[in-house]
Amino acid sequence: MGDELARIYILLFIVMAIWGFNVSALSTLVNSVPPITLTAYRVLVAGLGVLVISYFMGIFRLPYKQEIKTIFLITIFNVVFHHSLLALGLTKTSGVNAGIILGAAPLVTMILSIVLLKDSITRLRLLGFFLGFIGIIVTSIVGVSGLSTISLGDLFIFLSMLMQAFSFILISKLNPSFDPRLLTGYMLVIGSLVIFIFVYFIEGDLTQIAHIFNWKLGSIFLFSALIATAFGHMTYNFAVKNVGPAETALFINLNTLFAIIGAAIFLGEPILKNHYIGVILILMGVFTGSGSLEYILKERKIKKQEQLK
Numbered sequence: 001m002g003d004e005l006a007r008i009y010i011l012l013f014i015v016m017a018i019w020g021f022n023v024s025a026l027s028t029l030v031n032s033v034p035p036i037t038l039t040a041y042r043v044l045v046a047g048l049g050v051l052v053i054s055y056f057m058g059i060f061r062l063p064y065k066q067e068i069k070t071i072f073l074i075t076i077f078n079v080v081f082h083h084s085l086l087a088l089g090l091t092k093t094s095g096v097n098a099g100i101i102l103g104a105a106p107l108v109t110m111i112l113s114i115v116l117l118k119d120s121i122t123r124l125r126l127l128g129f130f131l132g133f134i135g136i137i138v139t140s141i142v143g144v145s146g147l148s149t150i151s152l153g154d155l156f157i158f159l160s161m162l163m164q165a166f167s168f169i170l171i172s173k174l175n176p177s178f179d180p181r182l183l184t185g186y187m188l189v190i191g192s193l194v195i196f197i198f199v200y201f202i203e204g205d206l207t208q209i210a211h212i213f214n215w216k217l218g219s220i221f222l223f224s225a226l227i228a229t230a231f232g233h234m235t236y237n238f239a240v241k242n243v244g245p246a247e248t249a250l251f252i253n254l255n256t257l258f259a260i261i262g263a264a265i266f267l268g269e270p271i272l273k274n275h276y277i278g279v280i281l282i283l284m285g286v287f288t289g290s291g292s293l294e295y296i297l298k299e300r301k302i303k304k305q306e307q308l309k
Helices: 003-029 035-057 065-090 095-103 105-116 123-140 152-174 180-202 206-212 215-243 245-266 273-289 292-308
Strands: none
Touching (some): 003 215, 003 245, 035 180, 035 215, 065 152, 095 152, 105 123, 123 292, 215 245, 245 273
């Protein structure tokens, strides 16, 4: 495993921790601001933040005319459909159902990669994907209520996850000439403007964002927008283009691990026995599915062959 790949994996691990904690942040914020209104402002602030960061990184430039279509196409799936359907779904289903459905993202991305990108997946990596998904199920179905009845919200969550998985395929297949980090900035800004239109028709009052104008909720909002959404999506989309959609999506399983830790620390929710079992399965799935186990076994085989010479 090369140094560059190792650095990307470390960054993905950090992003998953941030995204996991962001679940607690959003759970706090939606108590004060309607979900789609919150999403529109959060995505807009994140997009502007990415463009500013891109400028100081020296990668900022205006898109060429032929690039605008590609940016807009990916934006529709990665930002508009994904975030809007997710916001709607979370208001109409249980956290357990949402966790299980979102946990299927790596498997769905892997299937789309095989069908649309003609990717090949080894048996060992396939095992990793299934271990991770089983870990999501074990971790999610805990407590008294367990899995609730299938609802319209579940359909929204599934479609949200499917739209995001398809956007990862688009990023890889269209291979935009943009630096993926700069692409992220334009996607977030354009996507937020479309979501604002949804806000007008669905929730109707853009001024409700004023409810978070205090130091506590304001700080949580800035963490969610600039750290989780801006930095997180910059890093994730960079990894999709450089590592591949299937391998990158596998790290999404770690969201559940850090969401549980965040809920325990920030929301005071208990950590149960099933959580520990699920976490172990998730970590095994990431270790196996990312190719790390294959790399170690390959290195050992090479060393043994060298010793026999």
